[in-house]
Every structure is written in C-alpha cells, then in structure tokens.
Amino acid sequence: MAATSLLDRSRTVAGPGFNRWLIPPAALAIHLAIGQAYAFSVFNKPLGALISGDVAKPAPDDWTPGQIGWTFSIAIVLLGLSAAIFGKWLERVGPRKAMLASALCFGGGFLIGSLGVHLHNIWLLYFGYGVVGGIGLGIGYISPVSTLIKWFPDRKGVATGMAIMGFGGGAMIGSPLANNLMNHFKDSAPMGVAPTFIVMGILYLIFMQFGVWSIRVPADDWKPAGYVPSTEHNDLITTQNVSADNAIKTPQFWLLWVVLLTNVTAGIGVLETASPLIQETFSDGALGAGKGVTAAAAAGFVGLLSLFNLLGRFFWSSASDKMGRKTTYAIYFGLGILLYALIPKLGHNAQLILFVVVACVIISMYGGGFATIPAYLSDLFGKYQVGAIHGRLLTAWSTAGVLGPLIVHSLHESAQAKGLSGAAAYQNVFYTMAGLLVLGLLANFAVTAVKDQYFEKGPVTPEAGGH
Amino acid sequence: MEPATTPNTPESSTSGLRLAIAWLVVGAPLLWGVSQTFIKALALFQ
Numbered sequence: 001m002a003a004t005s006l007l008d009r010s011r012t013v014a015g016p017g018f019n020r021w022l023i024p025p026a027a028l029a030i031h032l033a034i035g036q037a038y039a040f041s042v043f044n045k046p047l048g049a050l051i052s053g054d055v056a057k058p059a060p061d062d063w064t065p066g067q068i069g070w071t072f073s074i075a076i077v078l079l080g081l082s083a084a085i086f087g088k089w090l091e092r093v094g095p096r097k098a099m100l101a102s103a104l105c106f107g108g109g110f111l112i113g114s115l116g117v118h119l120h121n122i123w124l125l126y127f128g129y130g131v132v133g134g135i136g137l138g139i140g141y142i143s144p145v146s147t148l149i150k151w152f153p154d155r156k157g158v159a160t161g162m163a164i165m166g167f168g169g170g171a172m173i174g175s176p177l178a179n180n181l182m183n184h185f186k187d188s189a190p191m192g193v194a195p196t197f198i199v200m201g202i203l204y205l206i207f208m209q210f211g212v213w214s215i216r217v218p219a220d221d222w223k224p225a226g227y228v229p230s231t232e233h234n235d236l237i238t239t240q241n242v243s244a245d246n247a248i249k250t251p252q253f254w255l256l257w258v259v260l261l262t263n264v265t266a267g268i269g270v271l272e273t274a275s276p277l278i279q280e281t282f283s284d285g286a287l288g289a290g291k292g293v294t295a296a297a298a299a300g301f302v303g304l305l306s307l308f309n310l311l312g313r314f315f316w317s318s319a320s321d322k323m324g325r326k327t328t329y330a331i332y333f334g335l336g337i338l339l340y341a342l343i344p345k346l347g348h349n350a351q352l353i354l355f356v357v358v359a360c361v362i363i364s365m366y367g368g369g370f371a372t373i374p375a376y377l378s379d380l381f382g383k384y385q386v387g388a389i390h391g392r393l394l395t396a397w398s399t400a401g402v403l404g405p406l407i408v409h410s411l412h413e414s415a416q417a418k419g420l421s422g423a424a425a426y427q428n429v430f431y432t433m434a435g436l437l438v439l440g441l442l443a444n445f446a447v448t449a450v451k452d453q454y455f456e457k458g459p460v461t462p463e464a465g466g467h
Numbered sequence: 468m469e470p471a472t473t474p475n476t477p478e479s480s481t482s483g484l485r486l487a488i489a490w491l492v493v494g495a496p497l498l499w500g501v502s503q504t505f506i507k508a509l510a511l512f513q
Contacts, residue, residue, distance in 0.1 A: 299507060
C-alpha cells in the first residue's frame with residue numbers, strides 16, 4: 001500500500017531545514033483552483049442556450065436562469081456542510097490526503113457536470129458541479145488552514161490571508177479561462193460548454209496536485225527560528241486548546257458565527273447589486289447625456305471590486321497580526337456601517353468617484369472578513385483542531401449565501417413595486433445591510449476569552465482529531 | 468517512516484530555486500488572472 005502511505009500525515013512531516021515559505025504556494029494551488037466557483041456565473045448564459053444556440057433567444061426547453069442559478073447555490077451550501085462534516089477527518093489524516101480528496105471531488109465534479117451538460121440533464125449538473133464539486137470546495141477551503149497556522153504561529157494572519165486571497169484570485173483565473181475555452185470549443189459542442197467543463201476539470205485536477213505533493217506539516221516540536229511566543233498576557237490569545245466538539249458549545253463560536261454571517265451577508269449586498277446598481281444610479285439621466293455608466297464600464301466596476309476583494313484578504317488579515325483580530329473586526333463593522341449608509345447618499349448626489357472608492361473599501365473588508373477568521377479562531381481556541389472549527393464556522397457562509405441574495409432581491413423588488421428607481425430602489429438594501437453590521441459589531445464586542453472548562457486537559461496530538 | 472526533525476532549524480537549506488519555482492507555479496496564473504481583471508476594470512475609467 002505504498003501509494004496510500006505516501007498520503008499519510010506521518011509522510012508529510014517536514015525534515016530539518018525545510019523552508020516554511022514553500023507552504024503558502026501549496027495552499028494557493030488549492031485555493032486558486034477552487035476559487036473558480038466564484039466565476040461560475042460565466043457559464044450562466046451559455047448554459048441557458050444549449051438547445052437554441054443563441055444566448056439572446058433561448059428555446060422553450062432551454063434551462064432558465066433560475067434553474068442554472070441553483071448549481072452555484074448547491075455548491076456553496078455543500079461547501080459549508082462538507083467543511084463542517086469533514087473538518088475533524090482532515091485534522092486526523094492531515095492536509096495531503098484532504099487536498100487529494102478535494103482535487104478529486106472538484107475535478108470530478110466538472111467531469112460529471114460535463115456529462116449533465118452533454119445530456120442536457122440539469123440534475124446531473126447539480127450532482128456533479130453542485131454536490132461533488134461542492135464537497136471538493138469545502139474540503140479544499142479548510143485543508144491548508146491549520147497547517148499554515150502551525151507553520152506561521154508568529155504571522156497567522158499573513159499566512160491564512162495569503163491562502164484565502166487565492167480563493168478570490170481563483171475567480172479571476174476561472175472566468176477568462178472558461179471564456180477562452182468556450183470560444184475555442186464553440187463549433188464542436190453546444191456553446192462549447194461540455195468540453196470546457198472537461199478541460200477545466202482535468203486542468204484543475206492536475207494543478208491541485210502541486211499542492212497535494214508539496215504540502216508539509218511541521219514536526220510537533222518545531223518553531224520558527226528565533227521565535228519566542230509573546231509573554232504579554234492577552235485574554236483573547238490562548239496557549240491552550242479546545243476541540244472542535246467543545247468549541248461549538250462555547251458562546252465565542254456562535255458569536256463569531258454571527259460575525260461571519262453578518263459580514264458576508266452585507267458584502268453579498270454589494271456584490272449582487274454591483275452591476276445594475278452603478279448603471280441605474282449613474283445613468284445618462286443622472287450624469288447627463290452620454291456620461292452615464294455603460295454595461296462595459298459596469299463590468300469594469302465588478303472587476304475592480306474583485307481586485308479589492310483579493311487585496312483586502314491579504315491586507316486586512318496581515319494587519320490583524322498587528323492590530324489584533326477583535327479590533328480588526330471592529331473596524332470592518334464600524335467603518336462598514338458608515339460606508340453602507342453613505343452609499344445611497346453618494347448615488348443620490350451623483351458622486352461617482354466617491355461611490356466607487358467606498359464600494360472598493362467595503363469589498364476589501366468583505367474579503368478581509370473571510371481571511372481573518374481562521375486566525376481569530378486560532379487565537380481563541382488554539383491550533384489543535386482549528387481547521388475543523390473553521391469548517392463548522394463556514395456554515396455561516398452557506399447561510400449568508402442564501403440569506404444575502406434573498407434580502408437583496410426582496411427589498412429591491414419591493415422598492416420597485418412602490419415605483420422607486422435608480423439609487424432610491426437600492427436605498428433600503430444598504431440601510432438593512434448597515435443594520436446587519438450593527439448586529440455583527442455587537443457580536444464581535446461580546447467576544448471574550450474562552451472559559452477554562454472547554455480546554456483540553458492533557459497534551460493533544462493531531463492524530464486524535466478524528467475521535 | 469517518519470523523517471527526523473529538529474526544532475528551531477534554519478530555513479536556508481531549501482534551495483532558492485525550489486522556492487522560486489513554487490511561487491512561479493502559483494504566481495503566474497494568479498498574475499494572468501489579475502491582469503485580465505485589471506484590463507476589464509479599465510473600462511470603468513474610459
């Protein structure tokens with residue numbers, strides 16, 4: 001069973017002299033691949049015209065946008081569920097086996113999905129990309145987190161920020177890659193989608209192998225050269241460990257669940273509305289004939305938000321190493337409340353540049369919220385099962401993935417039904433999101449040190465993670 | 468068999484080339500994706 005043993009945790013323990021800066025690229029190889037999920041919308045129109053062959057004129061039997069939209073929703077729900085379910089397994093078997101499982105599921109999901117596209121069977125697409133691929137997303141998302149935290153006890157925010165930045169970058173690669181491939185295959189299959197799925201599945205499977213085979217865990221007694229743990233007492237940074245099972249019994253876990261839920265839900269408020277919001281708010285009518293924001297410029301705005309989402313993941317998470325996690329989240333929420341409340345006013349006053357700047361800062365903090373949470377968890381619960389705890393916390397993301405669009409669409413439709421248009425039609429969306437951030441601010445404010453009763457009493461080993 | 472490990476080992480024994488290749492493998496596609504997005508974002512300022 002040589003192949004199996006190569007995947008074992010014990011075979012991934014780094015030898016003397018191993019450079020820890022080889023670990024972030026291994027983590028990035030996984031996150032850059034699975035981050036493609038955020039670019040799934042690039043397939044929406046082609047998938048809706050597989051029979052007609054014309055995105056402008058779908059046939060009656062073509063899939064509707066609503067039907068196609070479920071594929072991404074299922075994937076995000078499965079991301080949260082699988083991260084929660086497989087977190088402890090991951091801690092026990094180590095990152096290499098988990099990364100391989102993630103690669104097989106994510107790549108395999110594309111391949112099954114391609115069959116669904118080829119047969120025009122939406123259930124097979126849901127099962128392939130949504131369920132199997134979604135499991136790959138969940139396992140892949142958490143697989144490098146605890147390893148990075150163990151390699152970088154002195155820079156937890158920097159390390160996890162780098163990996164989770166990759167998830168944001170994955171969409172930037174996945175979107176143009178899919179467009180180029182669909183264009184290449186457009187004459188050999190309806191809209192070129194099925195062969196694109198096959199090629200992307202194989203490419204991602206291969207690319208993720210770099211992470212699988214280059215990941216290493218540090219020896220139990222390893223410390224960075226010259227690293228001396230801070231002796232300054234800080235209630236919110238423990239030197240003890242809480243198991244994943246005990247973590248969910250603490251109020252701190254659920255407060256952070258609310259923190260993540262509110263930050264992500266509010267961010268979705270901007271991401272979901274970005275393109276129509278900027279076009280409707282800064283139309284020719286508001287700025288003058290020929291000066292309104294075009295569809296191409298709106299796409300540019302969405303691209304700019306993606307860049308700030310990526311940069312925010314690294315910037316804010318790294319900054320949290322200096323400022324502390326609680327302070328960093330207080331900034332996300334405090335500044336966020338002001339900026340969300342400001343957005344409708346900027347639209348009303350036709351201040352386009354300020355509007356763009358504010359939206360970019362908001363999205364940077366949305367990304368930062370994702371990237372800072374693993375280090376916050378590690379501070380509060382220790383590094384023992386932080387991957388599994390992080391996995392359970394990601395159910396907040398799944399919930400936000402459903403809640404965010406629901407709030408946005410219902411408030412926007414209700415405003416339109418009242419005859420409101422332009423910036424006014426989005427006003428309640430942003431005020432509601434600002435209200436949600438108040439809830440997040442209070443939850444973050446309530447976070448205190450974990451009580452002694454939840455800490456593990458004896459020494460802990462990674463192999464115990466799966467009990 | 469577990470490799471021997473030493474605490475507080477220096478990080479310099481991994482070759483610089485290996486490090487550069489590792490970062491290039493992930494950095495190249497990331498830079499390509501970022502550049503594509505940046506080009507798209509320029510439309511906002513035109």
